[in-house]
Amino acid sequence: MRIGVVTFPGSLDDDDARRAVGIGGHEAVSLWHGDHDLQGVDAVILPGGFSYGDYLRCGAISRFAPVMTEVVAAAEQGLPVLGICNGFQILCESHLLPGALIRNDHRKFVCKDQKLRIENTRTAWTSGYDEGAEITIVLKNGEGGYVADADTLDRLEGEGRVVARYLDGNPNGSLHDIAGITNERGNVVGLMPHPEHAVEALTGAGTDGLGFFTSLVAASV
Amino acid sequence: MARYVVDVMPKQEILDPQGKAVLGALPRLGFAGVVDVRQGKRFEVEVEGEPSDETLAEVRKMAETLLSNPVIEDYEVHAQASDQ
Numbered sequence: 001m002r003i004g005v006v007t008f009p010g011s012l013d014d015d016d017a018r019r020a021v022g023i024g025g026h027e028a029v030s031l032w033h034g035d036h037d038l039q040g041v042d043a044v045i046l047p048g049g050f051s052y053g054d055y056l057r058c059g060a061i062s063r064f065a066p067v068m069t070e071v072v073a074a075a076e077q078g079l080p081v082l083g084i085c086n087g088f089q090i091l092c093e094s095h096l097l098p099g100a101l102i103r104n105d106h107r108k109f110v111c112k113d114q115k116l117r118i119e120n121t122r123t124a125w126t127s128g129y130d131e132g133a134e135i136t137i138v139l140k141n142g143e144g145g146y147v148a149d150a151d152t153l154d155r156l157e158g159e160g161r162v163v164a165r166y167l168d169g170n171p172n173g174s175l176h177d178i179a180g181i182t183n184e185r186g187n188v189v190g191l192m193p194h195p196e197h198a199v200e201a202l203t204g205a206g207t208d209g210l211g212f213f214t215s216l217v218a219a220s221v
Numbered sequence: 222m223a224r225y226v227v228d229v230m231p232k233q234e235i236l237d238p239q240g241k242a243v244l245g246a247l248p249r250l251g252f253a254g255v256v257d258v259r260q261g262k263r264f265e266v267e268v269e270g271e272p273s274d275e276t277l278a279e280v281r282k283m284a285e286t287l288l289s290n291p292v293i294e295d296y297e298v299h300a301q302a303s304d305q
Contacts, residue, residue: 056287056288100290102231149292173236173238
């Protein structure tokens with residue numbers, strides 16, 4: 001499959017995401033924030049880092065980038081979209097996912113190997129995992145506290161839309177220990193930790209993140 | 222020129238880590254008795270033409286669309302008296 005990775009001004013992890021896409025067995029396609037063009041890709045990744053200086057709020061300006069008009073429209077038609085870290089923030093600001101991400105409750109930047117439980121394996125991006133799988137990937141963020149009102153949290157929990165949950169302690173104040181969620185359809189996933197940094201044994205926290213980049217094949221078979 | 226002020230504040234039920242940091246700093250500086258601090262944003266928006274209901278509505282739309290995130294923030298818009 002051809003998987004597009006968007007580069008915003010300030011993206012840091014677009015290169016790693018493209019590399020992970022390749023290791024996952026797909027072709028990575030570079031997409032540019034300023035283009036109204038998804039180049040016919042089969043899925044899109046919004047990578048981590050920053051975007052437009054994250055002025056105002058993280059993701060608030062990038063939500064209105066030309067490429068996001070196309071991403072939002074395509075996601076509503078079912079295109080698989082994965083937002084990692086800043087990408088998750090952009091998906092929330094775009095209203096493709098509910099809730100928002102605020103500054104870590106302890107006000108410090110976190111950079112660590114983080115244990116997670118994959119709780120929903122019905123999404124386009126997690127179907128390759130076993131339900132309940134415990135994985136360790138990198139978490140690095142300053143504004144990773146997931147918040148939503150009580151009704152939204154009830155709905156996410158009731159519909160099984162929490163994709164990943166933090167284990168062994170909450171690293172950033174996220175409500176319900178939420179690390180990642182999906183939309184009703186299961187094609188859009190937002191995740192605060194970084195699976196693209198855990199795809200090679202040589203570096204990083206191991207290869208537990210690879211499933212996010214191989215699941216699309218499993219889903220399409 | 223029509224001038225408007227948009228005040229954006231984190232919703233009461235949303236944790237405000239920045240406000241908490243300021244709250245923590247004040248007693249260390251000798252300011253006693255401070256019970257709570259919440260930190261928000263203030264935008265001063267200037268729009269062409271005379272102030273009108275239409276312009277006010279337009280600024281409200283800006284506040285809803287971009288200046289605030291209604292999921293975590295409340296906003297208030299008020300016209301600022303012209304200094305001329």
